[in-house]
Amino acid sequence: MRGRIIVLKHNTPGLLRRIASLRRSRVLQYRDAKGVILLDILPQGQCINAARYCSTLDRLKEAIRRKRPGLLRRGVVL
Template sequence: MTTVFWDSRGMILLNILPKGESLNADPYCETLDRLRHTVRPKRPELLRSGIFLQHDNEPPPPHTHTSKRTMEWLERYRWDIIPHPAHSPDLASSGFHLFGPLKSHLGGKKFEDEDELIGEVRDWFSKLDANFFTQGIYSLLPRRHKCIALHGDYIEK
């Protein structure tokens, strides 16, 4: 399970849960705390201007992203959630912009163990330039407009 936080300037936090661990509200809020502490020195202007998160539309059980604890955490720090229609994978920017190219990069490679795979994933993300992330953010709005024009239908079939 990988949780990715990024913006138009690049990767902010990549959190990979150890094999066998599942994501629920407690570790998710711990990840949000890590994110908050990562943002503070790297991009303090974000904490002043507000943070908007876009969750994917398939929250891990038991609804980590919408749990009472998570919602209280988000309210405490005044972070907002960008609404994401159910069953709209083509509107999850990490899904269409990050994980597709990552999957292509990893395709056909063999890894000795989980640590080697995680190292390769971290290395791949670290080599992406800022333009890659900017394109991902800027492609989101036209995708949303197209989804609205199609009355909520999928953009990519």
């Protein structure tokens, strides 16, 4: 994955610079058929534990509520 470039359709200002500056980081991408819902950047040396996973799921739920409001009304999402 060395030298790989991440391209997003709807770039938030400075996001690609921030991703590039966090070398050897993990970028967790949550998406559906319409595109990216949430990007979670995990800095180098940090691991996913139960607390981090739960907070990410909470942020994912809020992102779905903002970006795809009809999706939560359908029932089970995950």
